[in-house]
Amino acid sequence: MTTPSFVIGIAGGTGAGKTTVARLVARSAGDSVTRIPLDNYYEDLSHLPVAEREGINYDHPSAFEWELVREQVSSLLDGTPIEMPNYDFEIHNRTDETTRVEPTDVVIVEGIFALYDDAIRDLCDLRVYVETDADVRILRRIERDVIERGRDLEGVIDQYLSTVKPMHEQFVEPTKKHADIIVPEGANSVAVNLLEERIRAEVTGTAGDWTRESIEEALGERVAADPDG
Ligand SMILES: Nc1ncnc2c1ncn2[C@@H]1O[C@H](COP(=O)(O)OP(=O)(O)O)[C@@H](O)[C@H]1O
Numbered sequence: 001m002t003t004p005s006f007v008i009g010i011a012g013g014t015g016a017g018k019t020t021v022a023r024l025v026a027r028s029a030g031d032s033v034t035r036i037p038l039d040n041y042y043e044d045l046s047h048l049p050v051a052e053r054e055g056i057n058y059d060h061p062s063a064f065e066w067e068l069v070r071e072q073v074s075s076l077l078d079g080t081p082i083e084m085p086n087y088d089f090e091i092h093n094r095t096d097e098t099t100r101v102e103p104t105d106v107v108i109v110e111g112i113f114a115l116y117d118d119a120i121r122d123l124c125d126l127r128v129y130v131e132t133d134a135d136v137r138i139l140r141r142i143e144r145d146v147i148e149r150g151r152d153l154e155g156v157i158d159q160y161l162s163t164v165k166p167m168h169e170q171f172v173e174p175t176k177k178h179a180d181i182i183v184p185e186g187a188n189s190v191a192v193n194l195l196e197e198r199i200r201a202e203v204t205g206t207a208g209d210w211t212r213e214s215i216e217e218a219l220g221e222r223v224a225a226d227p228d229g
């Protein structure tokens, strides 16, 4: 394993296709990639009855245990395994089990707020925002929440209008400005192939960042010095 790992943050609205992109990209790199879904880091709400947990705003940044996210991503980058929490959407809480995650060459942090927290964003080497129209996202979400997350149609619509949509506009969408790459629609084969290529280069040690010297070499001409450098 290379140390430090290469960290990719994949953000975007609910239903945009973040998980799909992360899974497709991770699939091609096998054991060299670890996926850290931010959903696993919703605050532990065991002290609240289920009925009260149903009413929580899960689209506000304060719903997440950021300290634990920072601590666990940093541990992986230091080469230390973590016990990642597991989340159950049907009971709106973590389960009693955790998943042991070993450090790997590439770590993908994925979730609506993957580009929100300054510290997590700073740990990312590549920041991706998956952008999909709101109407497509809500249609995808209705299907997924009813089939996979034990929700009913009325509940999904109420939640969308009361919290998901306004929080997306206030907190999620503005993080797009931090992205290096914007991926349209989710499973976009061109974007997924490019990300796979980049991961392959990281894993095989053939990736490189532009430096003034390498830009000059590529362009065959002198470039202005970086005022910060
Ligand atoms: N390009 C695409 N075209 C059609 N459906 C897609 C595409 N990308 C993702 N999906 C589907 O959209 C749904 C939501 O995707 P998911 O990755 O779970 O979104 P997110 O993690 O952003 O909430 C899934 O059923 C997924 O298969």
Ligand SMILES: Nc1ccn([C@@H]2O[C@H](COP(=O)(O)O)[C@@H](O)[C@H]2O)c(=O)n1
Binding pocket: 013, 014, 015, 018, 019, 039, 042, 058, 059, 089, 091, 092, 093, 111, 112, 164
């Ligand atoms: N108990 C919960 C926790 C979260 N949500 C919703 O999940 C969405 C984020 O997950 P995506 O896979 O869609 O990115 C977020 O919009 C929360 O509203 C929930 O419904 N219940």
